[in-house]
Amino acid sequence: MRSDGILLPPATMAAVDRAAIAAGRPGPWLMENAGRAVTRAVTARLPPRPVLVLCGPGNNGGDGWVVARQLRRAGWPVRVASLVPCQSLKGDAAWAAAAWDEPIEPVGPAGLDGADLVVDALFGAGLARPLDGAAAEVVRALNERRLPVVAVDVPSGVDGATGAVLGAAPAARLTVTFCRLKPGHLLLPGRLLCGETVLADIGIPDEVVAAHDSGLRANGPGLWRHLVPERTAESHKYRFGHALVVGGPKETTGATRLAARAALRVGAGLVSIACTPEALPVYAAQLTAVMTKPAADAAALGRLLADPRFSALLIGPGIGTGPATRELVATVLAAGRPTVLDADALTSFADCRQDLLGALRPDCVLTPHDGEFARLFDATGDRLGRALAASRASNAVVLLKGSDTVVAAPDGRATIQPSAPPDLATAGSGDVLAGLILGLLAQRVPAFEAASAAVWLHATAAEGSGPGLIAEDLSERVPAALAAMRSR
Numbered sequence: 001m002r003s004d005g006i007l008l009p010p011a012t013m014a015a016v017d018r019a020a021i022a023a024g025r026p027g028p029w030l031m032e033n034a035g036r037a038v039t040r041a042v043t044a045r046l047p048p049r050p051v052l053v054l055c056g057p058g059n060n061g062g063d064g065w066v067v068a069r070q071l072r073r074a075g076w077p078v079r080v081a082s083l084v085p086c087q088s089l090k091g092d093a094a095w096a097a098a099a100w101d102e103p104i105e106p107v108g109p110a111g112l113d114g115a116d117l118v119v120d121a122l123f124g125a126g127l128a129r130p131l132d133g134a135a136a137e138v139v140r141a142l143n144e145r146r147l148p149v150v151a152v153d154v155p156s157g158v159d160g161a162t163g164a165v166l167g168a169a170p171a172a173r174l175t176v177t178f179c180r181l182k183p184g185h186l187l188l189p190g191r192l193l194c195g196e197t198v199l200a201d202i203g204i205p206d207e208v209v210a211a212h213d214s215g216l217r218a219n220g221p222g223l224w225r226h227l228v229p230e231r232t233a234e235s236h237k238y239r240f241g242h243a244l245v246v247g248g249p250k251e252t253t254g255a256t257r258l259a260a261r262a263a264l265r266v267g268a269g270l271v272s273i274a275c276t277p278e279a280l281p282v283y284a285a286q287l288t289a290v291m292t293k294p295a296a297d298a299a300a301l302g303r304l305l306a307d308p309r310f311s312a313l314l315i316g317p318g319i320g321t322g323p324a325t326r327e328l329v330a331t332v333l334a335a336g337r338p339t340v341l342d343a344d345a346l347t348s349f350a351d352c353r354q355d356l357l358g359a360l361r362p363d364c365v366l367t368p369h370d371g372e373f374a375r376l377f378d379a380t381g382d383r384l385g386r387a388l389a390a391s392r393a394s395n396a397v398v399l400l401k402g403s404d405t406v407v408a409a410p411d412g413r414a415t416i417q418p419s420a421p422p423d424l425a426t427a428g429s430g431d432v433l434a435g436l437i438l439g440l441l442a443q444r445v446p447a448f449e450a451a452s453a454a455v456w457l458h459a460t461a462a463e464g465s466g467p468g469l470i471a472e473d474l475s476e477r478v479p480a481a482l483a484a485m486r487s488r
């Protein structure tokens, strides 16, 4: 199976299952492969121990019956508890249960006694509402007793489309999923509840998956590495663009400098800061490779940006909020270059959002955190859905920052960042991210890929840094992240 990063929401996964069966892969064969994948993952990690398999009313439960049979064949002491009477099971689940010829218990907390491991096959892609009744009780008891759980496809109660918990969900040590990851495996809290996530090939052809591809991806270098220019012996700095940051006042130059430095670190050929004459000496005293350009007001900035050599623009870090910023943002957008709008450049439009949203283009990238997002867009719904809706509404790329950062494009594509070291939560980290996007845009990386690449580089630069990471160091770690991008 290609590691193509394709993410399939549960409803799409169900359609893929049906298409695979129509393409000659029988349901029981798929279920047997799914159960075998779970069994292999368990037996590769653990020696035999008393295991309880919790089977639900559908095909997730069907996978559980296969796991029970295969673990028993591997010599494990296995018990099975079923949420529903076996005679109510249908289709492949009924087929899988019929092979079990030992006692079957009801699902409930009492059944957990004596189990050293629990296989959670209650619900998967078909979860339709919050857990209740015996399912909720046993899940709560699992969490209270901190029993090791192996989840089939997804921890029961986690919504595979959003990562949200519906009622309750076990904290699994291991989750074995099939065919492709679902958004809920990467979005919080689902990602944390999955524990180690193993993706198993159960024989669904890639072409069946491709036919159902809706443009959702787990973020990774394979999506955009080819678009990030590489320096060679005959490279010249002018080939790597000229990035410009609209600098804040002399009292708050740090954010602007962090962004400018990050743009250089990620490979922009030239980087300039446009700032007021009062702030210019402050910037000039603290910069070496970054140039400073005086621009006293919006009109002067407009004249400066008429120079076509500026290939990408950033406004926001440290710029301050208010009408003057709105005027500067309008001037920057009027220049018609790929543009990053971050922090104060977004907050300044909280009371007049349409003035901003009506002026954006697909080569613009907005980088709100949740608070900034809520001031501009409808904040109801899950993060993936919200980011996609905001991108469609604004006709711009929306990068919704978080531990599970989502990048969404107006054409419906989206990436979810699979990891984010907690050390990224440091002052100035967002300024560095904005600078990384700017530096990639300056090198003519398209906006959606530039934003996704910047998120991955930002997280990779923080990997292994440990506590005490500061934004300046983060920027210095970008070259190593670029090298990792080329090698993975």
Ligand SMILES: NC(=O)C1=CN([C@@H]2O[C@H](COP(=O)(O)OP(=O)(O)OC[C@H]3O[C@@H](n4cnc5c(N)ncnc54)[C@H](O)[C@@H]3O)[C@@H](O)[C@H]2O)[C@H](O)CC1
Pocket (backbone or CB within 6 Å): 013, 014, 017, 030, 031, 034, 056, 057, 058, 059, 060, 061, 062, 063, 122, 123, 124, 125, 126, 127, 128, 129, 130, 131, 132, 135, 152, 153, 154, 178, 179, 202, 204
């Ligand atoms: N990905 C693949 O190629 C394969 C996946 N398999 C497994 O099939 C399940 C999906 O099975 P499905 O029957 O569609 O749904 P579930 O088993 O998750 O749910 C069963 C059933 O339960 C009802 N229900 C939903 N929510 C609740 C609730 N909160 N309380 C009570 N009942 C609820 C609803 O009617 C559901 O239909 C997938 O996860 C994989 O594990 C195949 O086995 C192999 C191929």
Ligand SMILES: [K+]
Pocket (backbone or CB within 6 Å): 060, 120, 121, 122, 123, 124, 151, 152, 153, 154, 155, 156
């Ligand atoms: K499950």
